[in-house]
Amino acid sequence: MGKKKEVDTFVSTPSLACRFVFGFLFLAILAGACFFVGYEFGVMDIFSKGKLEDNVVDPDTVPEPTPGNYLIGVGRTDVTGPIVQVNMMGYANPSQIAQGLHQRLYSRTFIVSDLQNKSRVVFVTVDNGMASQIVKLEVIKKLQAKYGNMYNERNVVISGTHSHSGPAGYFQTLLIEVTSLGAVKETTDTFINGIFDSIVKAHSNMREGKLFVGTDDVVEGNINRSPSAYLHDPEGEREKYNFNTEQEMTMLKFQASNGQPIGAFTWFPVHGTSMNFSNHLISSDNRGRASALFEKMMRKPGEELSGNESFVAAFASANLGDVSPRTKGPICVDTGKSCDFAKSTCGVPPRVQKCNGFGPGVDMFDSTDIIANRQFETSKLIYNKTGVELEGSVGWVHQYVDMSKAPVKLDDGTTVTTCKPGMGYSFAAGTTDGPGAFDFTQSMTEGTFLWDTVRDEIIVKVVCSTPPPTEYYDCHRPKPVLLPTGYMDKPYAWHPHIVDVQMLKIGQLIIIAVPGEFTTMAGRRIKDAIAKEAIRFGVHNPKVVLAGLSNVYTHYITTPEEYEAQRYEGASTIFGPHTFQAYYQTYSSLVGPLVTAKQDNVSRGPAPDNILSEQIQLLPPPFPDRVPDGKNFGDVITDVNSTYKSGEKATVSFYGANPRHNMKLGSTYLAVEQLVNKTTWKTVYVDTDWSTIFQWDDGVSGSNAVERNVITAIFDIIHSVFDIHFEYEKAMQLYDEGEFQLTESLNDLINDGVIINRRSRAIQDLTRLGVLRFNADKTNTLSLKELPTVESHVTIDWWVPDDQPSGTYRITYYGDHKDQAGTVTSFVGHSSQFQVQAA
Structure with a gap:
């Protein structure tokens, strides 16, 4: 158990008497109207219309209202999207194709405004892998069309719960979409429209109310999946904490001025990987299950169906980068022995594929339920406490930052910059939650001849307009770059450069919205820094939470010391070894404008590109249906x-x-x-x-006996777009046998993605060996009438x-x-x- 945190109870300042009288009259009239209108719920009629309606059932007797500190509103909308034939977002496994549904996905929103309605903030948490910049930009467009500039990218945060069992295909850059074969319009549109709708619902439900913050520890709710990297952090720093993960859950409780409970939002660090990569059912994982348990507990009379409750309970992401729900830890599945501590490998030759994390249940469904219930039980404890009542201003601060060249001042006074994005070798090794591909292992600080050759002679030549210079690779050291995504720009950008840096303030509560997965210690450091800055600017006893996977996805952010270890998280820290310091310094510099309400003085920064129209979409449409002769649909x-x-x-x-x-x-x-x-x-x-x-x-659908992973998916995209097919398995075999040799560079053979000399010696060799093929297995587009049933x-x-x-x-x-x-x-x-x- 971690150290318990004690909370104080604050007494709110009474509001003016007129606000009390008018509020009482309004609620009395509303209660009378509800009584005469009555309530009826026809389930079969609702299903025939294809829509579950929202039901807000007021109590028969409304308590006398008391003055609130804020205007508050909550809303929830179904954003499940396609449940079959679409790749799942999270494990980057092309073979994980959805084939059904276990739990629907929801967008849950809260809005908080000051009583004068001068400043408001919006926080959305979505049951998906992570937030997407293109989705946020499109949601803001829809909000501004409806409300003007009341809502914009500066006061709206969108965060993902990090379920690894939701649909993929809703990003603005290509690497995150290679396993889904590009964009999936059904997924993208569903998230855009659903998130927008949940904000509209929260807006329409706004009323005067109070907010309370409380904390408690979740018992056995997570473990650190990269403990060897955590040990690279300074010993003195580690000794300040009882655990190598954070145990604390923080809750923001919403209560109307009549005492009616309307919502609760929590933040706790744990990955949405209780459902493993063999799962093919759309699922909101442990967070979504916890939300459903809490919302069911808070049902009002007449609310009998899941997903139709008026109370909104959200379980949002925190600094979960190195945090797993598989509390039994990893073992070698073939021997039952421990995996290699640093590399997470088993056997000879060492491979990551057999090193898997397990628990706490007997299977993934049981494990999901157990971790969800542990979060749920802690959330109940917090909810039933008085907590700290929030008082004070509502504010926000936001800035776009080009993280590919952000300046960083080091302790010795010198200034360096971050790097253009790049993924390290150990990215391809995966984690103990989802092991990776081929011969990649964790903690790789050197490349190999095979994959350096594949990178330089195929990937760079085909998808990079300009080859990366030596300085780029030096910038990322000790990370050996496998995918130079900062230079991979064909058919469009593979990684973002412009990211959102954003914070929200509600009284004493500060929410740091971060564009990726901060590890445990990285999150601790930045929260401590923001709290100290807030105190310096006059905030009494601030409570700081970190909302991970917000607004745009940039993979991981480790401490500089953890980066040296080059575990999966370090290899996936895409802007290089100074990434954390860049965020640390940028967020810290924005606390003053946030607290003093001078956020308008903060420069907007370089705006990101909206490239929704440029995305490739290779997922075929659903075919027409048929049934056997003599049968009907539904038989x-x-x-x-x-x-x-x-x-x-x-x-x-x-x-x-x-x-x-x-x-x-x-x-x-x-x-x-x-x-x-x-x-x-x-x-x-x-x-x-x-x-x-x-x-x-x-x-x-979903049947594939060949090993597929993120690396194979990259070559699937290259094949589909550029008509070049690389036989990676054959290349590995030749490499192992010492036969993978290029007689001349492909540099002179490939120009702008097009083979210009197919008769060269190298091409002849590679073709004869079965490593490269051209215009292979291309299929023609069929009209609807030609599609097979x-x-x-x-x-x-x-x-x-x-x-x-x-x-x-x-x-x-x-x-x-x-x-x-x-x-x-x-x-x-x-x-x-x-x-x-x-x-």
């Missing part, structure tokens, strides 16, 4: 049993259709229904409930909860099929009735 293939007991799994399969035809945002693909009054079916569970699983199978099956599982009442039930499937003319038609399928026998 049962394999039916349920007649009886189930608590804890057993009810399963039914249907002739189905591709779920991409209708993402059913705010609705559901399935329902578990209970027969009531012998005539009426009542929906009791939907597709976002933990006890249900929706799986889709067309017999083709596909027969698909849908399987729905329902694990009967232990407390489920006895009764008659059935499982319903809501689908949509498309014909070859492009027409989409809805249909419904039902299982047979079955009995549940309560324990």
Whole structure:
């Protein structure tokens, strides 16, 4: 257990009497209106419309309002997006293709304004891998079209929960999208529209209220997955802390002036990797599960379905860079022995593929639930405390910074700069949460002949307009650069250069929004620095939280000492060894303008490019559907049993259709229904409930026996865009046998991505050896009428909860099929009735 943090209770300053009177009259009138209007919830009617409506049910008796310190609002919107055929964002594994749904994804928003409505801030946390700059810029466009300049990139923060089981394809730069074969419009549009909608909901719900901050420790909620790098930090610094990860959870509690609870947002460092890379179900992972548990606990009368609660509970990211939820730690899966401490390898020759982290449960579903419940239990403890009531100004500060050449002043007084982006060798090794590729290991500080050759003679020549100079590689030392992404600009930029540096202030609370994954110690250092600066500028007893993966994704930020270790996190610190100091100095310099409300004096900095129109999209559309002769869409293939007991799994399969035809945002693909009054079916569970699983199978999607990873995906993109196919597995075999040799440089053979001399000796050699092919396996674009029809099956599982009442039930499937003319038609399928026998 870590050290407990004690919190003081502050007494708010009373507001003016007129505010009290008018607030009371307004709430009294509102309560009367609600009484006469009444409330009704028709589940089947809602599903037929394809939308779950929001239900805010006020208590029958409204407590007498008390003056609040702020105007506050919260909102939540379904942003699940495509649930099949799309690559998942997080593990960078091209083979991890979604084939169904376990938990829906949500955008959760809070807005806080001062009572004079002069300054407001917005914080959004989304159940996805990380925030995207292109998504934020597009959300701001929509907000400004609706509200003018009330909301802009300077006072809006968008943060990702870092689930590794959400859909990919929503970024503005190419490296993050290679495994999804470029952009996925369905994902991008869903996130843009859903985040915007959650902000609109929070805006429309704003009312006078109070805010409270509290903290407590999560017991056994995480471990450090790169402890060897953490040990590079100074011993004296490490001795100040009991653990090599942060245990503390911080909560911001929202309460209306009538005492009604409306929301809670927490920050705690842990990766969204409880669901492992073998998972093919869209899932919000441990944070989303914790949110669902809390929101279910806070349901009001009439709120009976998951995802439809009026209370918003968000579990946001913190400094989770080196923090894993797999609390049993890594082992070699073939021997059960410990992995190499520094390199995370097993066996001879040493490979990372068999070094995996496990726990705390018996499988990934159990582990997700356990880590979620540990966060949930701590959040309940914090919520039930009084906490510290926030008082004081609402503010923000924001600046765009070119992190590819940011100046950094060192302790000796000299000035250096950060580097253009680049990924190190150990990036390709992955982590113990998701091991990487080929012969890469963690802690690599030297390159190899094979991969240096592949980098220089294929990657650089094909996708770089200008080859990186020697100074670029020197800038990144001791990182050996595998992917010089700062120079990789074809067909467009592979990494961002311009990043958001942003902070929000609500009374004593300061939220540092960082564009990546800070490690434990990097987060501690920058939070301490911001707190000291805030005190220097007059903030009494500030509470500082770090919101990771915000606004734009720039991978990792380690301390300079951890960078020297070149574990995965250091290899993925893309702007070089001085990255942390650049952020440290920039954020520290902005505390004064934030606290003194002089944020308008801060220069905007160089604006990022909006290149949404330039993105490549290689994911094919969903094919038309078919069923066997004599069958209809929604017909049962394999039916349920007649009886189930608590804890057993009810399963039914249907002739189905591709779920991409209708993402059913705010609705559901399935329902578990209970027969009531012998005539009426009542929906009791939907597709976002933990006890249900929706799986889709067309017999083709997601099947791939060949090892695929981020490196192979890069060559897939090169093949698709430039008609050049590199046989990486054959090249590795030749390298191991000492036969991988180039008789002449490819520098004279490739010009602007085009082979200009295919008869050269080198090309002949590589072609004969089977390493390079041209114009290989290209497929023509088919019209809709030429697309093949596909027969698909849908399987729905329902694990009967232990407390489920006895009764008659059935499982319903809501689908949509498309014909070859492009027409989409809805249909419904039902299982047979079955009995549940309560324990």
